[in-house]
Amino acid sequence: xxxxxxxxxxxxxxxxxxxxxxxxxxxxxxxxxxxxxxxxxxxxxxxxxxxxxxxxxxxxxxxxxxxxxxxxxxxxxxxxxxxxxxxxxxxxxxxxxxxxxxxxxxxxxxxxxx
Numbered sequence: 001x002x003x004x005x006x007x008x009x010x011x012x013x014x015x016x017x018x019x020x021x022x023x024x025x026x027x028x029x030x031x032x033x034x035x036x037x038x039x040x041x042x043x044x045x046x047x048x049x050x051x052x053x054x055x056x057x058x059x060x061x062x063x064x065x066x067x068x069x070x071x072x073x074x075x076x077x078x079x080x081x082x083x084x085x086x087x088x089x090x091x092x093x094x095x096x097x098x099x100x101x102x103x104x105x106x107x108x109x110x111x112x113x114x
Contacts, residue, residue: 038093
C-alpha cells in the first residue's frame with residue numbers, strides 16, 4: 001500500500017499562485033509516476049501534470065506555461081507550482097501515485113476568485 005498526504009490548497013485571487021505538495025509513504029516502488037489530476041464540480045477528473053521517477057514531465061495543454069511539476073530529492077514528494085491562476089482552475093486537485101496500481105490522495109480544494 002502507498003499512502004499519499006496532500007497539502008497546499010486554498011483560496012486565491014485570479015492571477016495569484018499556489019503550491020501543492022504530495023508526499024508518498026509505504027510500499028514505494030522504484031519505478032513510478034506521480035502527478036496531479038483536477039476535478040471541477042460536476043465534471044470528470046482530468047490530468048493536470050505528471051512526472052516520472054526519472055524526471056520526465058507531461059502537462060495538460062491548459063496549464064502549460066503556468067504550472068510546473070517537480071519532485072524532491074527523495075522522489076517521494078511531488079510539487080505543483082501553480083501560477084497565473086484562473087477561475088477555471090477551481091476544483092479539487094488529487095495527487096496520484098502510479099506504479100503497479102494507482103493510488104490517490106484525498107484531494108485538496110483550490111478556489112480561484114475573479
